[in-house]
Amino acid sequence: MAGRYPDLAGQGVLVTGGGSGIGAVLVEGFAAEGARVAFLDIAEAESRTLVSRLEGKVAHLPHYIRVDLRDIGALRAAVEEAATIVGGIRVLVNNAARDDRHEFETVEPDYWDENQAVNLRHLFFAAQAVAPHMRKGGGGAIVSFSSIAFLLNMGELPGYATAKAGIVGLTKSLAGRLGPDNIRVNAILPGMVLTERQKRLWIDEATIEGGIARQCLKRSLTAGDMVGPCLFLASEASAAITAQTLIVDGGML
Template sequence: MMGDIGSGANYPSLAGKSVFITGGGSGIGESLVEHFCAQDSRVAFVDVAEEPSRHLVERIQAKGHPSPHFIACDLRDIERLRAAITEAAELNGPIRVLCNNAGNDDRHRTEDVTVAYWDDRIAVNLRHQFFAAQAVRQQMKEAGGGSIINFGSITWMVGDPDCPAYVASKAAITGLTRALAREFGPERIRVNCMIPGWVMTERQIKLWLTPAGERQIAERQCLPDRLYPSDISRMALFLGADDSRMCSSQHFIVDGGWV
């Protein structure tokens, strides 16, 4: 069951709130954009893939929800990311919720990793999360607080063997979350880490959901149902809303009981 956006909880504190989402054009990010828009939040999102991102905007407009603002951005370009955050704040007001969602879990073997590839994986999966948090901090402080939701992965907890640079990045995000939560806390900025399990995005289904993968899910998850982007988005809504006002420096695992 993929879940209907309208069937979840409604958070009045998210209405009109400025939300910035990275990697919002597809997969979990696409679901985040849809769910926050359905809460009447003022959403801006960045993605490197322009065509699916523009289609997403059109689809949300057709549903009658507040239209999200798409900004084309390669997150390896930190100056472009900073400019996108400034643009979003100018349009929607000070950013109060940051979803550091973007990442890429391309498979690789240790013997094939070059220095250039390693540095690129860190840039794609880790570096932008820090600089996005850095960029929104002053806005959140002046607005009286905010919520930063970093996105990790259970891969580092289970020690997936086929993507060591990705696993290292995702492990680092947990440490980054705890450091920023301690530093930003006096400004009423909450910093938490969302840790998804194996989420059935279109990409995951197409590339890796083999019969062996199906058996692995059946063996490892406590719950028999498949995990979908909407399951992650619903937790993100809670972490963005005032309902989680005293939650910080934590990781929130949504994995069907895998770890």
């Protein structure tokens, strides 16, 4: 895997939600390319386990910063800490999210606001915080993770679907605003990715079989399937690509 995108070697990369699931595999993928990676997560045990597992295996050991992304002040401070540690930020991967199911009839305003804080709000403020560092370095790339969930008419997670649709709008707007600073902004829309959390909470064998039946590719998607697309959009290989959404769903849509 290492060496596919040599321009990422030595570059500062910040990943939100990097302690487990797709985020952890992204942290490992960037580290394998020789990037200097910092990642933010509230889950301390999983995050420290990831760092320990990568010790001695990559040129630059990823740096973990514990932060609750709902706390924008703490997020801003974490971005500054990360920029100092990795020597500036060239790439931001807005990955953190939580796809909790919730009933339409029982959602209250506090839950709705909490859902948007977890799944949408921090993406804007992370981008706002890293932009000065990217400008200072002559440009950068922001890759935000949306989802095909908002395209599937899934009735069991309206708050999450709204946030994921919002990420597409945010991506388009930030691309327009930051393009003159040579900062590219794109989004990835994963399909049914079988993380441990998904298998533990939401996806059973029948769901997996049904999802694969709808895909062109007749296999389960893993977190590793998101690494290549993300590295591509973060690297100079996609230097003329911005304001775009890349669906990575095995051909479900």
